[in-house]
Amino acid sequence: MRKYKIVVLALALLLMFTACTKPVNNEVENAKNEETIEKDDNKKVEKINVVASFYPVYDFTKKIGGDKVDVVNLTQTGSAHGYEPSIDDMKKIVDADLVVINGGGFESWVDSVKSNNPKLDIVDMSKDVDLIExxxxxxxxxxxxxxxxxxxxxxxxxxxxxxxxxxxYDPHTWLSLDNAGKMLETIKNKLSEKDPENKEYYQANYDTIKEKFEALDDKYExxxxxxxxxxxxxxxxxxxxxxxxxxxxxxxxxxxxxxxxxxxxxxxxxxxxxxxxxxxxxxxxxxxxxxxxxxxxxxxxxxxxxxxxxxxxxxxxxxxxxxxxxxxxxxxxxxxxxxxxx
Structure with a gap:
């Protein structure tokens, strides 16, 4: 009888120990899960930081990049002709993941900025456009x-x-719907290269907006x-x-x-x-x-x-x-x- 009581007591103590330790283990596991979820969430909200030289290339980048990019337009007021980056603008440019320019000689400041910051990733939106002399x-x-x-x-x-x-060359390449279509493709390809996980997203945005551009171009043609x-x-x-x-x-x-x-x-x-x-x-x-x-x-x-x-x-x-x-x-x-x- 005494042996029986000892066995029962041992089982009771074992159950109490298990009950006491399980919540602690659960709390640790939950904390790990929350940390993993937080890391995943942070990974999901990471966006490509883009600086655009002026409005047209800003608009094209926003349309293709959607909610996967943060785009800053350097020339929100004044004239884009003759623009030179301020100290604040230079900080934005240097810190950017990608700098988007029109090209064709429009941004006279780019060469000096690039020579001082050779690691900058700059995309020339007019690289596939036939320039007019x-x-x-x-x-x-x-x-x-x-x-x-x-x-x-x-x-x-x-x-x-x-x-x-x-x-x-005449740098006003964006004032052509045909050229704009090529420029959209250029930024689509670049964003896909930098963010391959969202390649299909950029392609879908490109297909949608390119169709609108072509429809307008065809109508006026x-x-x-x-x-x-x-x-x-x-x-x-x-x-x-x-x-x-x-x-x-x-x-x-x-x-x-x-x-x-x-x-x-x-x-x-x-x-x-x-x-x-x-x-x-x-x-x-x-x-x-x-x-x-x-x-x-x-x-x-x-x-x-x-x-x-x-x-x-x-x-x-x-x-x-x-x-x-x-x-x-x-x-x-x-x-x-x-x-x-x-």
């Missing part, structure tokens, strides 16, 4: 007077001495078919790629790099060119003064319309939900309307 713009823009040699020399000299001359060879008057020669897409010609009030107001002589020349080409519409830069455009239009009883270079978009446009695609559509529709007398 700056000299060719003068040949294709407009049918100017053959004997207007003096003015051409003056204009060339003016461009050479601009504070933000971009060199041999059809509509511009009957207007091939026609000219339109723009503030400066930023729209060579748009003109090339639809076999049109731009007449620039100022040169490819100019932000200055034209001389009275140049205004007179534009008026004569508009008469020769039977044009009634003068375009002014969207979001900026229409004073010069109205001065020229008044000489002809014409009208003015906005056209955007998309280099910078204001908060008002952001609030309205405008983006690269909607502003490109505005540009193309306004050019079309100018040909059709609307």
């Amino acid at each position: 700056s000299d060719a713009i003068h040949a294709h823009d407009e049918h100017e007077h053959e004997d207007d040699h003096d003015h051409e020399e003056h204009e060339d000299d003016h461009d050479e001495h601009e504070g933000h001359n971009h060199g041999k 059809d509509w511009f078919e009957k207007h091939k060879g026609k000219s339109f008057v723009v503030p400066h020669k930023a729209f060579g790629y748009s003109a090339k897409d639809y076999d049109l010609k731009q007449i620039g009030i100022e040169g490819i790099n100019s932000d200055t107001e034209p001389t009275l002589t140049r205004i007179g020349e534009i008026v004569e060119l508009m008469k020769e080409n039977k044009l009634n519409t003068v375009f002014y830069e969207y979001g900026k003064s229409d004073k010069v455009a109205n001065t020229i239009a008044a000489e002809l009883g014409g009208n003015v319309k906005p056209i955007s270079t998309l280099e910078v978009i204001g908060q008002e446009d952001v609030d309205k939900g405008n983006d690269y695609l909607s502003l490109m559509e505005m540009n193309l529709q306004n050019i079309l309307d100018s040909f059709e007398g609307k």
Whole structure:
């Protein structure tokens, strides 16, 4: 009987010991599980830190990268022409996983930054784009007077001495839906290379947005078919790629790099060119003064319309939900309307 009591007591003690130690083991196990989950969660929310030089490449990167990237736009205000990084901007650039630029000579600051920071991962969005030579713009823009040699020399000299001359090529590559499609593919490939786990995600975003770009391009290609060879008057020669897409010609009030107001002589020349080409519409830069455009239009009883270079978009446009695609559509529709007398 006594042996029986001892056995029972031993079993009772064993059960008590097990009951006391099990919660401790559970707590340790739970803590380990929570730590693992926390690590997994941290891994999931890690995003690619991207710095974009200005609005178009910022918009393209956001559209492809979605919630897998954090993108900073270096040029949110002012002019993207002649931009130089501030000390704060340089810190953002150096700390970035990826720096996205337009290329084509647009960002004059890139070479010096890269030489001082050779490990920077910089993607040139125009690397697969067929660039237009700056000299060719003068040949294709407009049918100017053959004997207007003096003015051409003056204009060339003016461009050479601009504070933000971009060199041999027209850098406004983004102002073409066809080019934009190539640029979207470039950033899609780069993000997939840096983040292969989300390759399918980037591909799906690319497929969706590329379809929209192509649909808009196809629509205006059809509509511009009957207007091939026609000219339109723009503030400066930023729209060579748009003109090339639809076999049109731009007449620039100022040169490819100019932000200055034209001389009275140049205004007179534009008026004569508009008469020769039977044009009634003068375009002014969207979001900026229409004073010069109205001065020229008044000489002809014409009208003015906005056209955007998309280099910078204001908060008002952001609030309205405008983006690269909607502003490109505005540009193309306004050019079309100018040909059709609307």
